[in-house]
Amino acid sequence: MTEAVLELRNLTKRIGRRNIVDNLTFDIPAGEVFGFLGPNGAGKTTTIRMIVGLISMTKGEVRIKGVSVKDHFELAMTHVGAIVENPEMYKFLTGYQNLVHFARRHSGVTKQRIDEVVSMLGLQNRIHEKVKRYSLGMRQRLGVAQAILHRPSLLILDEPTNGLDPAGIRELRDYLRKLTREEGISVIVSSHLLSEMELMCDRVAIIQSGKLVDVRSMQDASGAAQSKILLEAGDPAAARQLLSQLFDASQLAVSGPYIEIAADKSAIPNIARVLVAADIEVLGIHSVQKSLEDQFLEITGGEMVV
Amino acid sequence: MSSLSQLIRNENMKIYFRPRTWLMVLFLVGTVALMSGIMKWDESRSETADWRASLTQQNEKMALDLQSSADMDEGSREYLQERITLNDYHLSQNINPDKLTLWSYVNSSASLIILVTLLTVVVAADMIAGEFTWGTIKLLLVGPASRTKIMLGKYISTMVFALLLLIVCFAAALIAGGILAGFDGLNTPDIYMGSDGIIHEGSMFLASIEKYGYNVVMLVMYVTMAFMISSAFRSSSMAIAFSLLCMLVGNTLSGLLSGYSWVKYLIFPNIDLTQYMEGATPLRPEMTLGFSIAMLAIYYVVFQFVAWLLFTKRDVAG
Numbered sequence: 001m002t003e004a005v006l007e008l009r010n011l012t013k014r015i016g017r018r019n020i021v022d023n024l025t026f027d028i029p030a031g032e033v034f035g036f037l038g039p040n041g042a043g044k045t046t047t048i049r050m051i052v053g054l055i056s057m058t059k060g061e062v063r064i065k066g067v068s069v070k071d072h073f074e075l076a077m078t079h080v081g082a083i084v085e086n087p088e089m090y091k092f093l094t095g096y097q098n099l100v101h102f103a104r105r106h107s108g109v110t111k112q113r114i115d116e117v118v119s120m121l122g123l124q125n126r127i128h129e130k131v132k133r134y135s136l137g138m139r140q141r142l143g144v145a146q147a148i149l150h151r152p153s154l155l156i157l158d159e160p161t162n163g164l165d166p167a168g169i170r171e172l173r174d175y176l177r178k179l180t181r182e183e184g185i186s187v188i189v190s191s192h193l194l195s196e197m198e199l200m201c202d203r204v205a206i207i208q209s210g211k212l213v214d215v216r217s218m219q220d221a222s223g224a225a226q227s228k229i230l231l232e233a234g235d236p237a238a239a240r241q242l243l244s245q246l247f248d249a250s251q252l253a254v255s256g257p258y259i260e261i262a263a264d265k266s267a268i269p270n271i272a273r274v275l276v277a278a279d280i281e282v283l284g285i286h287s288v289q290k291s292l293e294d295q296f297l298e299i300t301g302g303e304m305v306v
Numbered sequence: 307m308s309s310l311s312q313l314i315r316n317e318n319m320k321i322y323f324r325p326r327t328w329l330m331v332l333f334l335v336g337t338v339a340l341m342s343g344i345m346k347w348d349e350s351r352s353e354t355a356d357w358r359a360s361l362t363q364q365n366e367k368m369a370l371d372l373q374s375s376a377d378m379d380e381g382s383r384e385y386l387q388e389r390i391t392l393n394d395y396h397l398s399q400n401i402n403p404d405k406l407t408l409w410s411y412v413n414s415s416a417s418l419i420i421l422v423t424l425l426t427v428v429v430a431a432d433m434i435a436g437e438f439t440w441g442t443i444k445l446l447l448v449g450p451a452s453r454t455k456i457m458l459g460k461y462i463s464t465m466v467f468a469l470l471l472l473i474v475c476f477a478a479a480l481i482a483g484g485i486l487a488g489f490d491g492l493n494t495p496d497i498y499m500g501s502d503g504i505i506h507e508g509s510m511f512l513a514s515i516e517k518y519g520y521n522v523v524m525l526v527m528y529v530t531m532a533f534m535i536s537s538a539f540r541s542s543s544m545a546i547a548f549s550l551l552c553m554l555v556g557n558t559l560s561g562l563l564s565g566y567s568w569v570k571y572l573i574f575p576n577i578d579l580t581q582y583m584e585g586a587t588p589l590r591p592e593m594t595l596g597f598s599i600a601m602l603a604i605y606y607v608v609f610q611f612v613a614w615l616l617f618t619k620r621d622v623a624g
Contacts (some may be wrong), residue, residue, distance in 0.1 A: 046623075052448040055621040074307040077450040084448060088441030092324050101319060104312040105449045146445065156448075 003066075005030050005079075005154050005186040006051070011060035013046050013210075020046050022210040023060070028186050030153070033176065035201035036190035043210040044190040045085075048158045051188075052082050065153055078106065081152035081185075085159050087143025091132035095123060095142050098131060099149065106150035117145045121175065137168040144175055148183065155179065155187045161196055169193075173200055227289050229261040229268060234281030242278050243271065308451035313459030314466075321429065321467055330425045334471060335478045337421060342411050342482035349406050357402045361393045388499050395497060395505045407491035409510040411483030415475055416514070419521035422475055423528050426468040427549050430532040433460045434617060435545035443622055453618040461533060468525055472518065520580045527577050527602055528553050534613040564589050576601045 004027035013021040021043040028034045038044050049055040051062050053073055062069040067076040089098045099118070103109035118127050121141045131139065140160070147155055157176075161169045173196070176187055191197055197204055198218065205215045233239035240259055243252060251262040261267070265287035275282050321327055368386045372378070396403045434457070437443040447453060483491070495507035532549035539545040556574035563569040567590065570576070575589040576598040582588060588598075 049621075049623065054444060054447055055623060056619075074450045074452055077448065078307060080448065082445070082448040084444040086441070087445065089445075090320060090440065090442060093319070097319065097323065101316050102445070102449070104316055105308040105451055107307070107309075143445075 003030065004028060005065055006188065007061075007063040007066075008047075008051075009061040009063075011047065011050060011062060012058045013043070013050060013055065014058040020210050021050065024207070024210075024212050026205060026212065026215060028154075028188060030186055031180060031184050032203060033180055033187045033189065033201045035197040035204035036188060036207065037194065037197055037204050038190075038192065038207040040192060042207050044192075044207060045158055046210075047207070048156060048188070048190055049084070052080060052084070052156060053077070054084070078150070079153045080156060081147030081150065081154070082156040083143045083147050083158065083160055084156075086136075087139055087146065089131045089134075089139060089142055089146075092130065094130050095127045095134065095138075098142060099127075099145060102146045103149050109149050113149060117149055120178075121145050136164065137171065140164060140168060140172060141175075144172070144179075148179060148185075151183065151185075153185055155185050157187065157189045159190060159192075161191060161193055169196060176200060227264045227287055229263055229265065229271065229285065229287050231259045231261060231271065231275075231282070232257055232284040233259065233275065234283060238278070239275060239280050242274060242280065246270065246274060308449065308455065310455055310459055310462075313451060313456060314462050317433075317459050317463035318466070321463060327429070327467075330428075331471070331474055334418070334421060334425065334474055337418060338415055338475060338478040339482055341414060341418065342479065342486055345406060345411065345414060346486045349404075357404060358397060361397055361403070365390050365393050391499060391503075391505065392497065401497070403497075406483075406487050407494045407510075408480065408483035408487050408489065409491065409494055409496075409514060411486065412476065412479045412510075412514045413517055415479030416517040416521055418475055418479075419472070419518065419525060422468065422471045423521075423525040424550070424553070425471060426464065426525065426529050427532040427553060428546050429467055430464045430529045431536045431545040431549040432542045433464055433533060434536040435539045435542040436536075438540040439542045447622060454614065457537070457614060457617050464529060464533060465526075468529060472522065472525075476514070476518065520578075520583070523579050523602065524577050527573065527606065530606060530609045530613075531573070534609045534616070537613045537617040560589060567592075570597070571601065573601070573605045576605075 006028040008024050008026050011021060011024040012019060024047060036044050036047070046055060050057045051064075051069065053069055057070065064076045065079050067079070069076045089095075090101065093101065096114070096118070099114050103114055115124075118124050121144060123138070123141055123145065126134070126138065131142065134142065155176075160172055164172065176189075177200075179185060180187060189197070189200060201218055203215060203217050206213045231239065231243075236254065236257070236259060240252065240254070243259065243261065246267075247261060247263065253260040253262075261271070268285060268287065272282060272285060368390050372383065372386055393403075437446055446456065494510055496510045496513040498506055498508065498513075500506050528549075531552060532545070535549045535552070536542075536545045539548065556572075556577075560569055560572055560574040563572075564575070570590045570593050575593070579595065579598060580586060582595040582598070588594075
């Protein structure tokens with residue numbers, strides 16, 4: 001693993017007697033799209049705002065490219081581009097003036113760079129119009145443009161898809177992919193839209209009640225442990241009896257008319273053979289990929305019982 | 307990392323690309339023009355045929371007053387004496403003191419600095435709270451500029467805007483005066499009696515600047531107060547309304563409370579330094595120019611500190 005672009009160490013935010021964010025520790029390596037997932041109120045936004053200094057931290061540390069946000073805010077922020085919720089721009093300025101405004105804060109953003117970003121996001125035709133005449137999708141693009149002007153190492157997106165229609169979401173996703181590929185930057189995205197995260201991210205952290213519940217790679221997610229086989233048999237009880245010889249009891253479960261078997265589809269031929277040999281009617285058998293949504297609900301649901 | 311000069315350029319851009327700003331400038335120019343027009347009209351209406359006769363008559367009356375009322379206090383006595391000497395000087399130099407010159411218009415425009423203050427207070431109150439209202443505060447703060455630097459940039463821009471309005475006010479009055487009274491009045495001297503009791507002729511330009519100067523103190527105080535209010539509120543309309551309220555109610559309030567001695571510790575009785583000029587009395591007899599300046603300095607530091615604290619230490623959520 002390459003050097004971490006973002007490091008969180010025991011990050012905590014306490015408001016009143018409650019820890020909104022509780023001892024978060026994780027790293028994001030260079031070039032990774034990292035998702036930050038959790039139900040509403042889990043502390044995603046608070047964490048992201050602590051990373052960018054909008055909210056003070058009660059305890060812990062955030063380092064961006066090794067620079068502490070608390071001690072050297074200005075230096076740390078030179079590496080960061082951010083879209084915090086819907087990118088609100090100065091509506092009385094043109095798109096171009098808005099970009100100039102944000103470019104001025106960084107040293108070394110040239111006119112050429114602004115033009116380059118403008119054409120990369122396909123804004124060149126309307127960049128000299130006032131932002132108040134932009135659609136939400138165009139504002140979103142301008143928001144992305146603003147965030148990448150100074151070639152940041154880390155792009156932070158807080159609920160970037162809020163208020164976007166499906167086409168807009170897709171567009172944003174494509175830009176992010178393009179950015180990580182072409183500019184090699186790390187991205188941290190927070191969202192409660194699971195399907196989006198599944199498509200966008202390399203790794204996902206799930207947080208609940210301010211605590212880190214799980215960090216998992218999306219490659220694993222499509223692996224064996226995350227898929228199951230659904231079996232519909234004429235005599236479920238007998239089928240189950242039979243299958244318990246093949247699988248652990250923990251791998252078997254009954255849901256409605258189905259028997260769920262936690263195994264990947266390479267086990268199907270074997271299951272079918274055994275059932276047919278025992279003369280049990282097989283009405284249906286298929287493998288199901290567990291989506292991130294299932295995993296998410298499983299994980300957060302489990303937590304709530306405890 | 308951001309340099310302060312770039313941040314100031316950003317703030318300037320946000321002020322001057324708003325149509326509202328230019329409406330304010332237009333309004334100010336319009337008001338100066340209107341006031342100058344009324345002055346001219348008033349002059350033509352009340353013009354007396356023989357100003358020499360009327361000055362002589364005035365002097366005779368004042369001399370009589372001085373002789374007849376023995377119980378007159380020292381201040382009034384001095385004042386009348388000075389008036390007589392000044393009138394005599396005008397008579398001997400054949401200068402009509404009531405004739406409006408270009409500088410009369412400029413001097414009167416100093417009374418419009420209250421309008422400049424009002425307009426700048428609106429801009430100042432909007433400066434920080436506006437970013438919250440627009441939702442741009444998050445993007446503004448997430449950048450390689452500390453909040454202290456951002457705030458300083460905003461404050462400086464506000465003050466530069468105030469300076470611009472002052473220059474516009476001064477220039478508009480000068481031009482209006484020139485048109486209505488002739489630009490040859492530019493060299494009219496400022497006739498006044500010095501502390502040595504001798505008549506002096508000074509520069510009218512410097513005298514006008516001095517007149518502006520006193521009012522600028524008030525402007526700086528109100529604008530700084532509005533700036534603090536702006537960093538306390540997260541809605542610009544609230545910040546503007548509250549700032550204007552403070553400004554307008556403050557004077558009335560201090561007038562009502564003038565019976566109490568603690569009223570002198572409020573900002574409002576101290577804010578108008580012209581009360582220490584000749585012919586004016588301060589709100590409380592024990593107040594001095596030095597006291598007011600000290601009070602204003604304390605208030606200024608407190609305003610800046612509170613604004614800084616509110617802006618840099620608070621979490622930006624929601």
